[in-house]
Amino acid sequence: MPPDPRPYIEGVRSGDRRMLAKTITLIESRLLSHQDLTQSVIDGLLPFTGHAIRLGITGVPGVGKSTFIESLGLHLVEQGRRVAVLAVDPSSARSGGSIMGDKTRMEKLAVHEHAFIRPSPAGRTLGGVSRKTRESMLVCEAGGFDVIIVETVGVGQSEYAVASMVDFFLVLMLAGAGDELQGIKRGLLEMADAVAINKADGDNIDAAERAKKAYENAMHLMTPVHPCWTPPILTCSALAHKGIDDVWQMILRHREMLTSRGELNLKRQEQAISWMHQLLEEGLKKWFYEKAEVRERLKDVSRHIETGKTHPTAAVRQILDLLPQSDPKSNPKSLQPK
Amino acid sequence: MPPDPRPYIEGVRSGDRRMLAKTITLIESRLLSHQDLTQSVIDGLLPFTGHAIRLGITGVPGVGKSTFIESLGLHLVEQGRRVAVLAVDPSSARSGGSIMGDKTRMEKLAVHEHAFIRPSPAGRTLGGVSRKTRESMLVCEAGGFDVIIVETVGVGQSEYAVASMVDFFLVLMLAGAGDELQGIKRGLLEMADAVAINKADGDNIDAAERAKKAYENAMHLMTPVHPCWTPPILTCSALAHKGIDDVWQMILRHREMLTSRGELNLKRQEQAISWMHQLLEEGLKKWFYEKAEVRERLKDVSRHIETGKTHPTAAVRQILDLLPQSDPKSNPKSLQPK
Numbered sequence: 055m056p057p058d059p060r061p062y063i064e065g066v067r068s069g070d071r072r073m074l075a076k077t078i079t080l081i082e083s084r085l086l087s088h089q090d091l092t093q094s095v096i097d098g099l100l101p102f103t104g105h106a107i108r109l110g111i112t113g114v115p116g117v118g119k120s121t122f123i124e125s126l127g128l129h130l131v132e133q134g135r136r137v138a139v140l141a142v143d144p145s146s147a148r149s150g151g152s153i154m155g156d157k158t159r160m161e162k163l164a165v166h167e168h169a170f171i172r173p174s175p176a177g178r179t180l181g182g183v184s185r186k187t188r189e190s191m192l193v194c195e196a197g198g199f200d201v202i203i204v205e206t207v208g209v210g211q212s213e214y215a216v217a218s219m220v221d222f223f224l225v226l227m228l229a230g231a232g233d234e235l236q237g238i239k240r241g242l243l244e245m246a247d248a249v250a251i252n253k254a255d256g257d258n259i260d261a262a263e264r265a266k267k268a269y270e271n272a273m274h275l276m277t278p279v280h281p282c283w284t285p286p287i288l289t290c291s292a293l294a295h296k297g298i299d300d301v302w303q304m305i306l307r308h309r310e311m312l313t314s315r316g317e318l319n320l321k322r323q324e325q326a327i328s329w330m331h332q333l334l335e336e337g338l339k340k341w342f343y344e345k346a347e348v349r350e351r352l353k354d355v356s357r358h359i360e361t362g363k364t365h366p367t368a369a370v371r372q373i374l375d376l377l378p379q380s381d382p383k384s385n386p387k388s389l390q391p392k
Numbered sequence: 393m394p395p396d397p398r399p400y401i402e403g404v405r406s407g408d409r410r411m412l413a414k415t416i417t418l419i420e421s422r423l424l425s426h427q428d429l430t431q432s433v434i435d436g437l438l439p440f441t442g443h444a445i446r447l448g449i450t451g452v453p454g455v456g457k458s459t460f461i462e463s464l465g466l467h468l469v470e471q472g473r474r475v476a477v478l479a480v481d482p483s484s485a486r487s488g489g490s491i492m493g494d495k496t497r498m499e500k501l502a503v504h505e506h507a508f509i510r511p512s513p514a515g516r517t518l519g520g521v522s523r524k525t526r527e528s529m530l531v532c533e534a535g536g537f538d539v540i541i542v543e544t545v546g547v548g549q550s551e552y553a554v555a556s557m558v559d560f561f562l563v564l565m566l567a568g569a570g571d572e573l574q575g576i577k578r579g580l581l582e583m584a585d586a587v588a589i590n591k592a593d594g595d596n597i598d599a600a601e602r603a604k605k606a607y608e609n610a611m612h613l614m615t616p617v618h619p620c621w622t623p624p625i626l627t628c629s630a631l632a633h634k635g636i637d638d639v640w641q642m643i644l645r646h647r648e649m650l651t652s653r654g655e656l657n658l659k660r661q662e663q664a665i666s667w668m669h670q671l672l673e674e675g676l677k678k679w680f681y682e683k684a685e686v687r688e689r690l691k692d693v694s695r696h697i698e699t700g701k702t703h704p705t706a707a708v709r710q711i712l713d714l715l716p717q718s719d720p721k722s723n724p725k726s727l728q729p730k
Contacts, residue, residue: 093705100703114453323698330697330704337712338680339673359668360661365438366668367431374675378716 059094066099066197071170074197078172078190096189099196104322106195107309110216112206112242113226118252122226122292123203124160129298130201131168138170138194139163140187141205170194188219188329217245218328221318222305225249227269229261243269244276246285247308250301254289262289283311347376397432404437404535409508412535416510416528434527437534442660444533445647448554450544450580451564456590460564460630461541462498467636468539469506476508476532477501477541478525508537526557526667555583556666559656560643563587565607567599581607582614584623585646588639592627600627621649685714 062080065073081092113119120141127137139160163169172190191202204220206212217223225246243249249269254262269287278284286304290297312318342348355369364372400418403411419430451457458479465475477498501507510528529540542558544550555561563584581587587607592600607625616622624642628635650656680686693707702710 096705097703100705326697326704327694330693330707333704333708334711335677337708338676338715341712341715342676355668356665359664365435366664366671367434367438369668370671370675373672374679377676377679 056094057091059091059098062091062095063098066193067102069198074170074193075172077193078186081189081193082174082186096192099193102196103192104195106199107201107222107305108191108204108220109201109305110204110206110213110220110223111226112213112216112223113252115207117226117228118292119205119226120159122250122252122290122298123205124163125292125295125298126302127160127163127169127203128166129295129302131163131166134168135200136168136170136198137163137201137203138191138197138199139172139203139205140190140194141171141173141203170197170199187215191219213242213245218325221312221321222247222308224301224305227251227265228253229258229265243272243285245279247279247283248285248301248304249273249287250297251287251289252292255291255294255296259289265289280317282315283308345376348373351376394432395429397429397436400429400433401436404531405440407536412508412531413510415531416524419527419531420512420524434530437531440534441530442533444537445539445560445643446529446542446558447539447643448542448544448551448558448561449564450551450554450561451590453545455564455566456630457543457564458497460588460590460628460636461543462501463630463633463636464640465498465501465507465541466504467633467640469501469504472506473539474506474508474537475501475539475541476529476535476537477510477543478528478532479509479511479541479543508532508535525553529557551580551583556663559650559659560585560646562639562643565589565603566591567596567603581610581623583617585617585621586623586639586642587611587625588635589625589627590630593629593632593634597627603627618655620653621646683714686711689714 062073062077066077077095080088080095083092111119111123113122123139123141127139130137141160159173160171164171172194174187174190187204191204194202204216206216213223223245225242225248227249229251251262251265251269266287266289273285273287288297288300288304290301292298309318312321351373355364355372358364359366359369400411400415404415415433418426418433421430449457449461451460461477461479465477468475479498497511498509502509510532512525512528525542529542532540542554544554551561561583563580563586565587567589589600589603589607604625604627611623611625626635626638626642628639630636647656650659689711693702693710696702697704697707
C-alpha cells in the first residue's frame with residue numbers, strides 16, 4: 055500500500071503547524087521513496103492555493119533583512135493577518151551547521167501564533183532559495199496563510215528564482231554602499247517592484263533621503279517591469295518600526311493595480327509555466343540517469359576520462375548517442391526496444 | 393560545407409589575441425548554427441590544454457577583487473608569465489549594459505602584452521560565471537597562457553562552479569565585516585584553499601591582523617578540503633602591492649604539494665567528470681525539447697495551465713509520459729517508433 059497523503063493534506067488544511075513543518079520537510083526530502091507521496095500531497099493541496107499575497111524580499115548581507123521582515127511580519131499579524139516566512143538560514147553549505155548560531159533572528163515573530171517561520175538551509179545555493187521553495191510556499195498558502203514572504207540573500211541566481219514565484223519583489227538597500235555594488239544593484243533594481251532604503255534612522259536619515267533621490271533617478275534609466283508601475287523608492291527603519299506601513303500600503307496598491315487590470319492571474323500563469331519547465335527538466339534527468347544503458351556507458355566513459363583516453367566533450371557525445379533519434383535506423387544502439 | 397574550425401584553432405594556438413577573443417565569443421554563442429563549429433574548435437584545442445595554473449578568486453563586492461587581480465597579474469607578467477583573466481563584468485542582467493561604465497577596472501594589466509582580460513557579462517547568473525567559463529579557460533590555456541584567473545562575486549552558486557574548475561580557490565576577505573556575513577563566509581571558507589585579507593594597509597593593519605587570527609581559529613573548526621593542507625590565512629594590500637608575492641608563493645607551494653602526491657591529475661580528472669555531467673544535461677534537454685511530440689504536447693498543456701484546466705505538476709506528468717519506458721507495452725504513447 056502506498057503511504058497515505060491525507061494526514062498531510064488534512065493536517066496542513068487544519069492549520070496544524072507541526073504538520074505544516076512536517077509536510078515541508080517531506081517535500082524537501084531527496085529520498086526517492088518519498089517522491090510519490092510528495093506528489094500526491096502537492097496535488098491534494100494545489101486546489102487550496104492562490105489566495106495569498108506572495109512577497110519576495112531581497113538585499114545584500116547587512117541590509118537588515120531579518121529585522122525588516124520581523125517588523126513587517128509583526129505589523130501584519132497585529133492586523134489579524136497570518137504570515138509565513140520562508141527565510142534564509144545562512145548556514146554552512148558543506149556541513150549544514152551555522153557558524154554564528156543565528157538563533158536570534160525574528161524571535162518575536164517566530165513565537166506569534168499567526169506566524170510561521172521556516173528557515174531553509176542556504177545549502178548549495180548560498181543564496182537561500184531551496185530547491186523546493188515554490189512548493190513550500192504553496193503548502194503555506196493551503197495552510198491558510200495570507201501573506202507569504204520569501205527571503206533571499208541578494209547576490210545570486212536566487213533572486214531570479216524568487217522573482218519568478220512571487221507577486222511583488224521588494225529590494226532592500228542601504229544608503230552609501232560602495233560603488234562596486236552598483237552593477238549588481240542594477241541587476242537587482244531591474245527586477246524590483248519597489249526599493250526600500252532601510253536603516254533610515256538617527257544620523258543616517260539625510261543619507262537615506264539622498265540615496266532615495268539617486269535611486270529614483272536611476273530608475274528612470276531603466277525599462278520598468280510594468281508599463282503602469284514605476285517602482286517607488288521608499289525609506290524606512292525596520293529597527294525603529296518607521297515607514298513599514300508605507301511599504302505595506304504600497305504593496306497593496308500594486309496588487310490593486312494588477313488585479314484591476316486582470317494581470318495578477320496572467321503573471322501567475324506565466325510563473326506556472328516556468329515552474330512546469332523546471333519540473334520537466336528534473337523529471338527528464340531522473341528518467342535519463344535511471345536507464346541501465348546510460349549508467350553502464352557512463353561508467354565506461356568515466357574510466358576513459360580518468361585514464362586520459364577520452365575528453366569530456368567526446369564522452370558526452372558517446373552517451374547522448376544512446377538517446378532514441380527521430381529516425382531509428384540511423385542509430386541502432388539507441389534506447390529503443392529491439 | 394560545414395564552417396572550418398582551423399582558422400580558430402590555429403589563431404588561438406599562434407597567440408593571436410583577436411582570434412582568442414573571437415573564439416570565446418563563438419563558444420559563448422547561443423546560436424544553434426554555431427554548435428558544431430564550437431564543438432570542433434574545442435575538440436581541436438583540448439590536446440593543447442592542461443599545463444596552466446588555474447586560479448579561482450572570489451570575494452564579496454567591495455573587497456577589492458579587481459585591484460587584487462591587477463596587482464597579482466602585473467606581478468606575474470613582470471616575471472615573464474602570461475596571464476589570462478576571465479573577469480566578472482558587473483553589468484546589467486536584463487539589458488546587458490553597465491550602469492557605472494566600469495571601464496577603469498584593471499587598466500594597467502589590460503594593456504600589457506602578456507595579459508588577456510575577458511570580461512564575462514554577469515548575465516543571468518549575477519555571480520559572474522558565464523555558462524561557458526570552463527571552455528573559455530581551456531581556450532586561454534591552448535593560447536599559451538600560464539596562469540588563468542577566474543573571478544567571481546562571492547555570494548552565489550558561481551563559487552561552486554568555479555571551485556569545480558580550478559586548481560586553487562582563493563577567497564578574499566576584509567577585516568571587520570558585519571556578523572550577518574559569517575554564515576555566508578563559512579560556506580565560502582569551506583571551499584577555500586587559502587584566504588587573503590585584503591586592504592591590510594594604513595589604519596587597517598591591526599584590524600587585518602586580528603581578522604587573520606580569527607579566521608585561523610575558524611579554520612580549525614572546519615573539515616579541511618585536503619588532509620595535508622590547512623588553508624593559510626594571509627594579509628595583503630593590493631592597492632599598496634604588499635603581500636602579493638606571499639600569496640603567489642603560497643599558491644606555488646600548494647601546487648608543489650598536489651603535484652608531488654600525484655593529486656593534481658586526480659583533481660582535474662574529477663573536475664572533468666563533473667564537466668561531463670554538465671554537458672550531458674545540456675545535451676539531454678536539447679534532445680528533449682527538439683522532439684516534435686514534446687513541443688506539441690507542451691503547447692497543449694501550457695494552454696491548459698493558462699486556462700486553469702490543469703496544474704503544472706499534472707502537466708509535467710503528461711509530458712514525461714512521452715519518454716520511452718523500459719517496458720514499451722506499459723506506455724503506448726511514448727516516443728518509440730510505432
